[in-house]
Amino acid sequence: MTTKEKIIFATKNTGKIKEINEIMADSPYEVISMEDAGIHVTIIEDGTSFEENAIIKAKKVSEVAHCIVLADDSGLEVDYMDKKPGIYSARFGGEDTPYAIKNKMIIDHLENVSEALRTARFVCVIAAVFPDGDIRTSRGTIEGRIIEEERGQNGFGYDPIFYVPEYNCTTAEMDRALKNRISHRGKALRSMKEQLEERKS
Numbered sequence: 347m348t349t350k351e352k353i354i355f356a357t358k359n360t361g362k363i364k365e366i367n368e369i370m371a372d373s374p375y376e377v378i379s380m381e382d383a384g385i386h387v388t389i390i391e392d393g394t395s396f397e398e399n400a401i402i403k404a405k406k407v408s409e410v411a412h413c414i415v416l417a418d419d420s421g422l423e424v425d426y427m428d429k430k431p432g433i434y435s436a437r438f439g440g441e442d443t444p445y446a447i448k449n450k451m452i453i454d455h456l457e458n459v460s461e462a463l464r465t466a467r468f469v470c471v472i473a474a475v476f477p478d479g480d481i482r483t484s485r486g487t488i489e490g491r492i493i494e495e496e497r498g499q500n501g502f503g504y505d506p507i508f509y510v511p512e513y514n515c516t517t518a519e520m521d522r523a524l525k526n527r528i529s530h531r532g533k534a535l536r537s538m539k540e541q542l543e544e545r546k547s
């Protein structure tokens with residue numbers, strides 16, 4: 347039996363952990379959450395881009411880990427809101443505010459805005475920090491638009507209001523495998539998997 351190389355994922359978001367485990371299931375790595383690795387550090391996300399924040403998270407955990415550390419910084423860019431909430435997506439409307447209310451705030455911002463102007467995208471940047479200090483990043487996006495009411499129960503966060511025209515449904519209405527195949531996180535993580543393999547060879 348070959349043992350898989352351990353990777354720690356520096357996130358506290360259970361929605362992300364679920365998707366990351368699904369996307370990394372067929373990889374030669376065993377992905378462990380920060381919590382399962384017994385790492386409890388406070389991370390201040392004071393970067394000005396997804397890239398900076400992803401690196402801040404991975405570096406912070408890397409200080410107390412002895413293996414590759416990955417981190418995900420992601421968010422929703424709504425074009426009509428000047429790409430907000432963007433890197434502030436988790437904090438938009440208050441960190442502990444339920445997503446039903448956050449989603450309603452975005453819907454209200456876009457009241458009477460025509461379909462053509464309701465474009466948005468999810469962005470995900472994955473950072474890897476290696477034990478030797480090397481740093482890599484990868485980015486994935488998915489384009490869609492904000493609809494006028496929540497639809498669907500899957501996924502997390504803003505998924506119920508993020509409609510993907512090609513599939514005629516929101517990312518909360520998609521089955522998990524489809525979301526992982528086409529999502530910002532799926533794309534960024536698969537590209538990171540390739541970088542991890544390249545670095546090995």
Ligand SMILES: O=c1[nH]c(=O)c2ncn([C@@H]3O[C@H](COP(=O)(O)OP(=O)(O)OP(=O)(O)O)[C@@H](O)[C@H]3O)c2[nH]1
Pocket residue numbers: 356357358359362391418419420421422435436468501502503504505506529531
């Ligand atoms: O509906 C969604 N479907 C997604 O697929 C998705 N990906 C990101 N987001 C939003 O962007 C924030 C990330 O902020 P974020 O990268 O700082 O993560 P976080 O604070 O939740 O956890 P951590 O990884 O920092 O510990 C999240 O909380 C969500 O609001 C998503 N919403």
Ligand SMILES: [Mg+2]
Pocket residue numbers: 391436
């Ligand atoms: Mg965060």
